[in-house]
Every structure is written in structure tokens, then in C-alpha cells.
Amino acid sequence: MGAALCTIIFCVGAHAIESSVEFHNTVTGETLNLDESLPQGRDTPGVKTFLQTGIDPYIEDRSCLKRGEQIFLTACSGCHGEIGEGKVGPGLNDDYWTYPENQTDVGIFGTVFGGARAQMGPQVQNLTMDEMLLVIAWVRHLYKDDVKHAPWFNEAQKKTYQPYKLGEKFSDEEPGICAAPPRQAAAE
Numbered sequence: 001m002g003a004a005l006c007t008i009i010f011c012v013g014a015h016a017i018e019s020s021v022e023f024h025n026t027v028t029g030e031t032l033n034l035d036e037s038l039p040q041g042r043d044t045p046g047v048k049t050f051l052q053t054g055i056d057p058y059i060e061d062r063s064c065l066k067r068g069e070q071i072f073l074t075a076c077s078g079c080h081g082e083i084g085e086g087k088v089g090p091g092l093n094d095d096y097w098t099y100p101e102n103q104t105d106v107g108i109f110g111t112v113f114g115g116a117r118a119q120m121g122p123q124v125q126n127l128t129m130d131e132m133l134l135v136i137a138w139v140r141h142l143y144k145d146d147v148k149h150a151p152w153f154n155e156a157q158k159k160t161y162q163p164y165k166l167g168e169k170f171s172d173e174e175p176g177i178c179a180a181p182p183r184q185a186a187a188e
């Protein structure tokens with residue numbers, strides 16, 4: 001019975017990550033193999049949504065931005081600057097992109113996952129896929145230019161868009177998809 005329900009694809013690729021979206025290396029165009037990602041953080045609700053839709057659901061979700069910022073400050077700001085203003089690596093907070101596909105969530109995921117040229121190494125062994133989505137949400141939040149050139153925001157996000165202000169803080173209690181599940185009331 002179990003065998004009858006088991007499709008060829010499912011059995012052969014029992015451990016393969018299923019994705020409706022294909023991701024490509026930003027420089028070579030090669031298809032990225034998601035199975036090379038770190039084992040943790042593969043099946044969070046955010047990653048699942050992203051692999052189905054190609055939309056990073058953490059963008060402008062206040063509950064996700066604090067962790068996104070922390071990852072950015074550890075893994076990216078040394079080369080891209082504290083607020084993505086650019087250093088060794090190019091600015092990430094303006095409307096100029098060396099690779100225009102980085103204006104899409106799928107494109108920038110490909111760059112973070114698989115790297116680009118020079119010091120922009122692949123992050124596939126540094127960050128989980130969930131962390132990649134978090135840090136991308138932070139990069140989008142740092143954006144400071146005209147919202148017209150920010151196709152990664154949806155219509156609602158475009159309406160509420162404010163250029164990033166240095167020093168903006170997020171608490172651990174922000175509501176949203178990254179919020180910790182409500183704690184059980186202590187039994188007394």
C-alpha cells in the first residue's frame with residue numbers, strides 16, 4: 001500500500017528538497033542544488049512558502065527584521081557596510097544593481113546561496129536557507145531610494161515604505177511569522 005502511494009520522484013529523491021522555483025548562480029547561470037544547503041532551517045514555514053512562491057515572506061515582517069539585522073551584521077556588513085552602503089562589496093541599499101536579477105527575491109537568493117564574483121563567496125555553508133531569507137529581508141529593509149525602483153515590495157509594502165533610518169530598533173515582541181510561539185502560562 002505504501003509502495004503504491006510512493007511516486008518515482010518521491011522515492012528516488014527521498015531526501016531531495018522539493019521546490020517549485022529554480023534558482024541559478026548569478027554569474028554562471030548554473031542551476032543551484034538546494035540539497036547542498038545546511039540541514040537546519042530547511043523546512044521552516046518561511047522557506048516552504050518561498051520554495052513554492054518565490055516570494056520571501058519575511059520582507060517587511062517586523063517580527064523577522066531583528067534577526068535579519070543580526071545576521072547581516074555578522075555575515076555581510078564587513079564587506080557591504082553597516083547599513084549596506086557599500087565597502088569592499090557594492091552598496092545594497094540603493095537602486096543600482098550590478099546584476100538586475102537581484103531585484104527579485106529569487107535572484108538575490110541565488111546570489112546569497114551561490115555567490116557572485118571576487119569576495120562574494122557562496123553562503124550555502126555559512127547560513128541556513130531560513131537565515132538567507134531573513135538576511136534578504138533585512139537588505140530590503142535597508143533600502144533608501146525611490147520605492148518605484150523596488151519591485152521586491154508588494155503594493156501594500158510600497159504604500160507604507162519609508163527609507164531606512166539609522167538606529168531603528170525592533171523588539172523581541174513584534175508580531176508576525178517569526179514571532180516565538182506564545183509561551184504556555186506557567187502552571188501554578
Ligand code: HEC
Binds near residue numbers: 088116139
Ligand atoms: C568577503 C566580502 C563579502 C561578504 C562577506 C559578502 N559580500 Fe556580497 N559582495 C561582495 C563583493 C566583492 C560583491 C561584488 C561581486 C560581483 O560583482 O560579482 C558582492 C556582491 C553582492 C551582491 C550583488 C549586488 C549587485 O549589485 O547586484 C549581493 C546581493 C550581495 N553581495 C549580498 C551579500 C549578502 C546578503 C551578504 C551576507 C550574507 C554578503 N553579500 C556577504 C563581497 C562580500
